[in-house]
Amino acid sequence: MTPALVIDGVEKRFGGFAALAGVSFQVPAGQRRIILGPNGAGKTLLMDIIGGQIRPSRGRVIAFGQDVTRWPAWRRASAGIARTFQLNNLFPSLTVRENLALALRSPANRDNARGREYSEKRMDDLLVLSGLGAQADVPIRDLAYGDQRKIEVLLALHTRPRLLLLDEPTTGLSPAECQGLLDFLRQVDRTVTMLMVEHNLDVAFRLAEWATVLAAGRVIADGPLEVVRANDEVRRLYLGRMLGNEGRSSTHT
Secondary structure (H helix, E strand, C coil): CCCCEEEEEEEEEECCEEEEEEEEEEECCCCEEEEECCCCCCHHHHHHHHHCCCCCCEEEEEECCEECCCCCHHHHHHCCEEEECCCCCCCCCCEHHHHHHHHHCCCCCCCHHHCHHHHHHHHHHHHHHHCCHHHCCCEHHHCCHHHHHHHHHHHHHCCCCCEEEEECCCCCCCHHHHHHHHHHHHCCCCCCEEEEECCCHHHHHHHCCEEEEEECCEEEEEEEHHHHHCCHHHHHHHHHHHHHCCCCCCCCC
């Protein structure tokens, strides 16, 4: 089966500084993959390169068999790559339904050809899936922050993506809000591949099945979670004893 994503020797240089140096890995279709690493490792930069916000200095980004390295972000979105960001991109004065309706009009919405009625039904289905159906007509500013983060994911899912990029989706959430978002993400169909940058290790290890660890712009580990947990270099450079703390309270770095 064609991988959902292939990162092939990706480098990004700023002058003489290599922020990413020869990063390579593959993500099978349907996988839940976590990108881990200390601050400054290049995690968000890598997401920017995958999403098309930044071009690499060298290397290739291949999505579903297509080389998208030189594609702008809008074209990647039209091909089924959706992304959430660390900062909220919602319109606070508009309702949940109105924010989602804007996504209906986006050129990236792969349901446009199916007609408005189909897209509106999908909107209702997603609201039910997220548990926010009763709040569809509530302004964003009146929602709890955890629900706002859910709406960000809904906006991305509303375009019917094949690859969903999540950049620290649980930042600023309480433990209860983290659990709510995790429950929602677990319900997303496996036709959607997920690649997530996350500092909440408890959330990461309960959602993902595979981890890629970056340090100083390089991949230092790539494998199933249990293998990454046992990797001495990963423990030393980033995770330390936290890898043995599964089941304890959430830890942020």
